[in-house]
Amino acid sequence: MTEIRNFSIIAHIDHGKSTLADRLMQATHAVSDREARQQLLDSMDLERERGITIKASAVTVHHRHDGEDFMLNFIDTPGHVDFSYEVSRSLKACEGAILVVDAAQGVEAQTVVNAYLAIEQNLEIIPVLNKIDLPTARPDEIAMEIEQVLGLPAEDCIEVSAKTGQGIDALLAAICTKFPPPRDPLTDKARALIFDAIYDDYRGVVVYVRVFDGRLKVGDKIRMMGLDRTFNVTELGKHTPKPTKVDALGAGETGYLIAAIKMLGDIRVGDTITIDADPALEPLEGYEPPHQMVFCDFYPATDTAGKGADFEELRRAMEKLRLNDSSFTYQAVHSEALGFGFRCGFLGLLHMDIIQERLEREGGVHIIQTAPTVSYEVDVRGKGGKIKTIEVHNPADLPDAGVIEAFKEPVCKVEIMTPKKHIGDLMKLCMDRRGTFKNQMYVSDTRDMLTFEIPLAEIIYDFYDKLKGITAGYGTMDYDITHYRKDNLVKIDILINGEPVHALAVIIHRDRAQQRGRHLLMRLRKQIPRHNFEIPLQAAIGGKIIARETIKGFRKDVTAKCYGGDVTRKRKLLEKQKKGKSRMKSVGSVQIPQEAFMAVLEQE
């Protein structure tokens, strides 16, 4: 009889999650020393570089403890709360979580948010103090921090060094003894949770499942209960960490499934798989679609030679990436200022950055990104006074102010871990960002944890940079979107020479509209070249102008003499003057280089 343990490792970035996973696998002889060096759970360059894990996957190893055989299933989770939906989904497949905290750094914001997610799922948590080999490690103090902040007893912490291997045996023992076994089956009908899926060029979609009830066998015709689609299972297996085929996956087990599924769009992570011929009556706990919270436009950028602005290339790159990541959305748009592009939705800010980087790196396209906006909920009064709620994530799509009953924005619970001396400045920052103070918690003699409610829109606008600045890099933050809240929100239109530029429109709180409008205009003024006439720049709410700037026209450029008969020389001078301007976009008869938009948007 083999015991099964399903668990995840959660940690703040850089606290050693990947290193520890490798070390655990090595200790169970799943990988050789050489392989251990190549962090196996992370498969993409980009993740490696950023030190985060984007794609969850599962690895199965065997371990003997107290004469018993244990099958340990490591379920990897994304390391950032942008993906909190994905994190909690992965945690759903587990009974336990290892919470890794750097013994030199202490509890950070991400530690807290991830731990909360695990607690919400009723998981057993083993707190681990990592990097105790470091001379700067303060395991006792950090254990106290864990107790203070998360309420996990300090004496429960296991001290390890993922680097030297110290404490790993104790950790393996705790995994076997402290984590509970999978729950008993509730039914003999098969029910398996899809907790992740990846796209593989050779095998198509590879689905990661956790079987809760019954069993899945190769050859089964399976049914996705949410999507109501059927597929035939062609392969079942486990990563040990090399893919190893099995004939069946029983209750409590974790593995992968291949069933000639062509696209990630054909399945839904979170869905329940059952057997078509003998289906379960109820799916496992409800399916929640991933929610895109941050939106922006991507446009193909021209390089300095005016080449490369290829919409079709961008489209191909998007389609390809979408095969790998079904959690971002895109839709073709056209902007008077930037041409053809895509409006894209992301789980969060980091997700947006990752997608942009991958498009540029893997798709070889250069992208101009517009300022991100969040997804708003707008209550609109329709015919007969009926109220309808619509989702708006593009300022251009906002209905007339006249029919808007309520304008609601996503609000986040933000956890900030900071040295005590910066608390005053952080309070001010959060208040400036329309934040509401919720809680202040003692972490250690030098650090506190602050909890605020802050609109997501305020966080995506350079909040993190400001926080890092205020705390000299020592502060950390993480956030989780909790609810929508009504507020006095307005759309600012930016007009160039009287014509609105949709790509520059922003939704913002009325109190901050004027400042932001002025700010945008000032930047635009610096970027738009002078013309032969005066160009008014305006920021407006509805029809009302709230800020204006003027780009003075050239007043005089004429050179007196036409150089006698030397027409050529004069012509060349004028031709040179206009060179490179052919790539300009024309808005309200104002010629604007694409770079000007880029510069304005990039600084956003």
Next chain:
Amino acid sequence: MPVPDRPVRRLYIHVPFCSHKCHYCDFYSIVDTLDRQRAFTDRLIEELTALAPWSAGGSLCSVFVGGGTPTLLRTELWGELLAAIDRLFDLSTIRAGLGEFTVECNPESATEELFQTLVAGGVDRLSVGAQSFNSRHLHTLERRHDPVNVARALTLARQCGIKRTSIDLIYAVPGQTVDDWAADLGEALSLGVGHVSCYNLTYEPNTAMTKRLGRGDFDPIDEQTEIDMHTLAVATLGGAGLRRYEVSNFARPGQESDHNLGYWRQEQWLAAGPSASAHVAGHRWKNVPRLGDYLKIDDGGFAAIIDHEPPDAPRLLRERVMTGLRLTEGIEASPILEEVRTLGDAAAALSMERLAGVYVARGLMRAGDRWALTDGGFLLADGIAAEFMALIPEST
């Protein structure tokens, strides 16, 4: 060598000599310490001999001798040059008073003997480089003449029978005030000239003046003052009956420089002398600029040339727009648009019309089929022309 389908009826001659190289000037000129006037004249006559057949069958309607300082050429050499022109070209139109034969003149070098020689050779128009009547500003420009000599030269010219006179003025000289400029304009009008050219001081690359500006030796005139000076010239000269017919040129009706209008209307002209630019049958080229090369290289009488541009419809169109918009008469739009369409770019023609729309009330007037710059538009003539030119497709 291009073969014109019609006789070329205009001739430009460049005389490169100067007594002193002015700091702002970037025309080709030399202080001739080697006394190469004789060699130059001989070589010039040789070149004119080679060029003359292109003009055969048509009488010249304009000759312009510029420089440098043409009046530095010794009178006896002038005599030879003029005799050669008379012999090689048909001057009947000019001699009948229906053409124009201009010589540029430095106020200091005016002598009765010279002027009589010029008149005998057919010269009927004198353009005097006055630049300013204010000694201080002349000094800044490194012009060494005494301002009173301008009046003296003009009087002498008229006495000798030169009917038409013009003077050149320069404004926006560092240190100059609007009042100083008003005084210069008043002085110019009091001289009774029928034509005035007003050039704003331009800092040409590679001139001593531009280097001094770069070093911060002086402050240039600010933009507003320069605009005020420009506007004052238009008002003052216009008020006195000298109408602006080109960005920088003003004349009593009928006194416009026909030769220069020929340049600006894309007509053909022959060119002789170092650095002179020609336009024949759609070709443009320039003679070698250095006197030494000019004297040395003899291509069957022709001068060696540089910067040759063969006929190219889009280029010619761009030039037409560029020079045409500098004229008060403007450009005729429909033939230009039609040619752009013929070049296969209907979209470009449409863009040009749209651009004209953008500039209406912002410097451009549309009167019937004519597009012409307004007084305000003239201040921006370079930029506006550049925008129209940019829309004309490159030849493929």
